[in-house]
């Protein structure tokens with residue numbers, strides 16, 4: 042097979058130097074090469090959202106990118122978001138609302154939710170449903186996920202209003 | 207009989223409470239452990255070469271180039287595996303004259319569907335295995351494909367072992383049907399087509415088979431609902447003693463029935479691990495899932511209802527032709543769905559003349575088999591659409607015609623004309639609840655107002671009956687080695703906590719949570735002190751696991767009885783320590799208390815400490831029993847039937863054929879509810895799968911038997927933006943067959959959602975001369991029904 046390429050990137054705040062085959066996707070690199078199995082793959086064609094990660098703080102499909110394309114970038118996965126406690130409130134809302142069953146879609150859902158919550162847009166149920174239009178979940182029927190994101194958005198807004206007051 | 211005191215105010219009264227799932231935290235942090243994630247030392251990877259034809263004769267297979275590729279460790283074809291694997295046949299003895307050709311991991315002479323695995327490549331990585339798969343040359347002489355089920359019924363047999371393409375045929379006839387139709391004031395008839403769809407679990411099928419020749423020991427890390435069934439299958443078909451086969455089902459990314467069938471790929475991978483003595487991993491990619499996971503449904507049904515002038519149903523007559531692919535699946539077969547279709551028809555209604563004809567037919571497509579709500583959506587849709595058709599004919603409101611025909615809640619126990627025994631159902635209460643909950647009359651007023659503006663809204667309702675808590679009448683009597691009983695081991699730890707290992711399994715629905723609730727509730731201890739583990743044949747007792755809505759009802763009762771047994775043991779030890787009568791003691795909030803006064807006497811932790819470490823201080827001859835094993839098999843009724851009612855509100859755009867689902871309501875009665883939060887989410891998830899079938903999901907085939915939409919970009923699944931909010935209400939009619947009183951709820955949502963959706967669309971189209979009797983109701987089909995295209 043074609044020769045491997047050296048890449049250097051930040052994953053969850055740690056610098057990683059690695060040799061990867063040019064055809065290795067970012068998803069396979071994260072899951073197999075560096076064992077960050079919190080990111081999943083469900084379609085490997087950009088449809089299901091199970092593989093969403095943050096690339097320079099924006100959600101991207103790790104199945105649609107080659108690892109070499111992430112050279113020099115900052116990648117963050119559910120493990121990293123958890124570790125730096127960036128989504129504590131979101132995870133708590135998901136947990137209390139039972140917004141997951143098998144959990145296979147969950148990392149992707151959290152990354153999407155992180156993105157839409159960070160956008161600062163006003164969120165209602167319809168806009169949350171739209172924001173999740175690239176996240177497939179077979180188990181929940183989505184309503185609990187919408188509820189959990191809505192709750193988090195509301196609590197964050199209340200928190201901000203309190204800070205401002 | 208359940209004189210069950212589920213008082214919610216008692217300390218540790220967890221039964222009936224919405225509590226969140228302890229094991230979900232791991233999944234939320236990306237710490238799940240799915241088979242897909244697993245890596246073992248010296249592990250190799252599998253990829254398959256698949257048949258490009260739906261039907262053909264294998265002329266030759268050239269594997270030389272593939273074998274020579276660097277990193278390829280082995281290439282296996284049919285003979286290699288057939289020589290070590292006993293063939294399997296998907297029949298059940300209680301389905302008289304059922305037949306199916308024997309199956310082997312990889313085909314020897316013929317390919318029977320497009321996508322059938324033919325050659326197995328084992329390599330250092332999946333990528334190399336896939337590269338090698340490209341180098342295999344399989345020469346197949348294409349044969350005509352039987353894609354259409356009706357054609358297949360009369361065509362020459364496609365399997366040399368069989369005389370024709372009929373897998374199973376049966377008739378039910380309670381008598382009086384012809385007479386009832388002759389005497390009827392009104393009769394309605396409709397013909398339905400229910401498309402093939404498939405489970406599309408987000409995690410595809412996955413297995414890591416790890417055979418250790420030194421001990422003749424197989425460990426299969428297998429993403430399945432039913433580890434015990436696979437322990438049995440691997441043991442018997444590969445000739446390994448059962449106790450040497452361990453199946454571990456860790457976190458599973460969805461199953462819904464799909465992951466409990468025997469697949470050729472998994473069998474081949476186990477065989478390869480045995481031949482190579484190394485762990486081998488196989489994870490289906492999405493394209494492979496579409497052509498090799500079981501599909502579901504695929505029915506053509508003609509149904510008729512006879513009614514008298516008061517709109518009372520007097521008879522029902524149905525004919526179901528269902529196509530199941532080239533083989534009946536194993537070990538649960540592909541005939542159970544059809545059997546349930548014809549037996550659940552008309553189930554909510556009070557009539558006695560029923561006749562049904564079922565034909566289960568082979569064709570050159572991938573197998574169909576049990577998927578969530580097996581048979582229910584078909585029976586429900588046919589029944590409920592016919593009832594609505596009759597209502598339209600008689601100018602009766604859909605609620606009114608149902609009220610006239612329901613089996614009265616006061617008339618149980620009952621036996622249906624199809625032979626099902628109903629202990630107690632609550633149709634009347636559910637229907638009334640549904641009507642008030644959805645504010646039906648106001649919706650009708652709103653609908654009429656919008657209609658004047660040209661906006662077509664439709665309201666559809668559907669009642670359902672669901673089969674849960676199956677006894678051995680389901681599979682055991684048919685000779686299948688599938689357990690109807692479950693087992694639990696409860697162990698006290700020296701710190702006074704409890705470890706429970708149980709044979710029902712978890713796929714995210716909350717099995718471990720409800721078992722923990724029941725154990726903690728019954729023992730009188732904090733829920734956080736109960737650790738539940740599932741999904742490992744070495745560490746849990748053999749049991750049925752999770753299918754057909756049995757986890758809560760049968761697994762829950764197992765846990766309840768086990769906990770009571772352990773509690774009795776603990777009170778006996780405490781009585782010795784305290785020199786008190788065990789009968790006067792109780793456990794509350796982790797303390798041994800006096801039952802009457804509630805006074806705390808000694809902590810459970812202290813009892814455990816003494817029993818484990820200072821048995822010398824107990825009276826001589828005392829042998830404290832600090833662990834218990836308990837098994838429970840359902841007795842009494844063969845099944846615990848549940849029931850409920852659903853309604854769907856839609857808006858149809860007659861110009862484009864697009865349907866917007868505005869709202870969905872469910873009233874359901876699953877008996878004793880252990881955790882309302884989890885029940886509601888099971889119901890919602892189920893409804894969305896039913897709505898997917900109603901509007902989007904279909905495996906499309908061309909005449910050559912090729913699947914033409916086998917990717918997640920082409921096969922439509924329901925997404926967040928298309929799905930409505932779903933309002934749920936409960937009626938609780940516990941079964942008296944158990945102390946717990948719980949029945950199943952996992953399939954209720956799926957059972958009636960498609961039917962409610964069909965009735966809603968047809969209600970919206972009233973006056974437009976269009977009636978849809980085929981799902982999915984795609985925009986094209988709606989426009990065709992409207993005559994627009």
Ligand code: FES
Nearest residue numbers: 083085088090104
């Ligand atoms: S795996 Fe990337 S979108 Fe599905």
Ligand code: FES
Nearest residue numbers: 142146178179180
């Ligand atoms: S929780 Fe299973 S796919 Fe979303």
